[in-house]
Amino acid sequence: MFTKKLSIIALLAIGTLNSVAQDQDPKAKKILDELSVKTKAYTTIKAEFTWVIEKKDKTKDTQSGKIQTKGNKYKLEIPGHVIYCDGKTVWDHIKDANEVQIKDMEAGGEDAISPTNIFTIYEKGFKYKFDGEDATTQNISLFPTNPDKKKFHTIKLTIDKTKKQITSVKMFMKDGTTQTYTIKTFAGSIPIADTEFVFDTKAHKGISIEDLR
Secondary structure, three states, X not given: OHHHHHHXXXXXXXXXXXXXXXXXXXXXXXXXXXXXXXXXXXXXXEEEEEEEEEOOOOOEEEEEEEEEEEOOEEEEEEOOEEEEEOOOEEEEEEOOOOEEEEEEOOOOOOOOOOHHHOOOHHHOOEEEEEEEEOOOEEEEEEEEOXXXXXXXXXXXXXXXXXXXXXXXXXXXXXOOOEEEEEEEEEEEOOOOOHHHHOOOHHHOOOOEEEEOO
16 A cells, blocks of 8 residues: 555656666757756755546546655655655554554665655666657656566656756556646755654544554
8 A cells, every 4th residue: 555655656756867778868868967957956845746547448536745855754645645754764644544554664776666766766767758849848758678567668757948847747557547747836945844754643642553663
């Protein structure tokens, strides 16, 4: 359940891409390098997003969420859950059940997905191609270099040319569904207290605590 939640926000990738092959598109690389410089200069990030899943039968499900990051700390708010991480411990607050599940933060390899790297997730493990531009946006496609290990085959990014920020991410899944993430608000390098990334059990009367560490 928790892994599924992380996969949701991992699609909000904003960041940079280093060359993983000599046949990378130089136009796309230049754009992503510019994103890299700007994104990595942020000490903190706050963003609000909408998430639309469209199935093969054209039915849609729309949700919204919020994410805050500071170094390896994060706070994720999605329907029914608020997930906190102070860089070592993860608290998943299941609001309707008045329950919190506590886990150790997972450490993964270079392809691992976590809220701390969602804005630079495609820094490694993707090839990329410039798809065109208009007066205000640029479009880039990402293709995983290890497709057998992914549930998707393509990610399409829309980038604001002036702000050097991604405005939407569309993921094409292998099962025929699409998932589109639209960034509604984005703010970088604003003050965020470390206490924002720690769940305070004392502030939630009668909460059930499930320690899975």
